[in-house]
Amino acid sequence: MSEAHAAPRVFVHADGDVLAAAAAARLITALVDAQAARGSASVVLTGGRTGTAVLEQVRASPARDAVDWAAVDVFWGDERFLPRGDPERNETQARAALLDHVPVDPERVHPMAAADGRFGADADTAAAHYAEVLAAAAGSGSGAAVPEFDVLLLGVGEEGHTASLFPDTPYVREQERAVVGVHDCPKPPPTRISLTLPAIRAAAQVWLMTTGSGKAGPVAAALSGADPVAIPAAGALGRSRTCWLLDASAAAEVPGRP
Ligand SMILES: O=C(O)[C@H](O)[C@@H](O)[C@H](O)[C@H](O)COP(=O)(O)O
Numbered sequence: 276m277s278e279a280h281a282a283p284r285v286f287v288h289a290d291g292d293v294l295a296a297a298a299a300a301r302l303i304t305a306l307v308d309a310q311a312a313r314g315s316a317s318v319v320l321t322g323g324r325t326g327t328a329v330l331e332q333v334r335a336s337p338a339r340d341a342v343d344w345a346a347v348d349v350f351w352g353d354e355r356f357l358p359r360g361d362p363e364r365n366e367t368q369a370r371a372a373l374l375d376h377v378p379v380d381p382e383r384v385h386p387m388a389a390a391d392g393r394f395g396a397d398a399d400t401a402a403a404h405y406a407e408v409l410a411a412a413a414g415s416g417s418g419a420a421v422p423e424f425d426v427l428l429l430g431v432g433e434e435g436h437t438a439s440l441f442p443d444t445p446y447v448r449e450q451e452r453a454v455v456g457v458h459d460c461p462k463p464p465p466t467r468i469s470l471t472l473p474a475i476r477a478a479a480q481v482w483l484m485t486t487g488s489g490k491a492g493p494v495a496a497a498l499s500g501a502d503p504v505a506i507p508a509a510g511a512l513g514r515s516r517t518c519w520l521l522d523a524s525a526a527a528e529v530p531g532r533p
Pocket residue numbers: 321322323324325326353354355365429430431432436437438439462485
């Protein structure tokens with residue numbers, strides 16, 4: 276996807292709790308704005324502590340039901356390829372944190388396949404099927420591989436991974452497929468399904484959300500123009516907005532920070 280993308284903007288929060296609450300408020304507003312504009316909204320969820328904490332804050336928010344949850348299309352940016360219902364699956368955690376507590380339309384919630392589902396242990400076929408789900412959601416007339424997601428949420432790993440795209444792998448280099456089966460991940464479980472950077476870049480807004488001093492290095496590298504092959508999070512850009520939502524510790528090495 277070669278269209279122009281938005282330069283990253285950094286938002287620093289006192290701590291992880293403030294970040295999660297502020298990101299939740301930002302997400303509610305973004306979904307409401309999208310629905311006001313076209314009657315529906317789409318969000319791509321992520322796994323990890325920060326991504327899940329944001330969903331928990333959405334659930335707890337007094338503004339939560341300003342969103343017409345039945346008109347929200349829910350996707351995942353990546354998934355840990357485990358049996359359905361496994362507590363470590365991103366879907367399991369997102370349902371517990373938010374989706375089981377709001378009236379989403381089950382037909383509009385699109386989890387990635389489980390390792391005991393219709394594709395068995397074949398993560399590559401499961402990934403190809405999710406690419407078909409995304410293409411269908413984009414609309415046959417659009418010619419696009421993925422929908423124009425309103426908001427795509429991401430975490431950041433201590434070596435710069437995002438979604439399940441880890442440094443110096445064929446998956447972070449993937450430029451054709453929208454979804455890949457990922458093998459031998461350094462972060463367990465070893466087998467995952469992930470959107471690729473071209474798919475991530477189809478989103479209107481990409482929000483990278485992370486906390487802690489352990490992330491300060493990759494955050495600074497990503498914001499200093501690192502090669503996405505080395506720091507995959509550096510390649511996560513939105514078409515209209517790219518937001519880095521950080522706590523003070525994760526932002527400590529960001530260039531130009533006092
Ligand atoms: O499945 C996953 O683990 C996530 O998709 C992964 O990309 C996560 O967001 C980062 O590893 C950050 O995780 P933390 O927020 O827990 O540090």
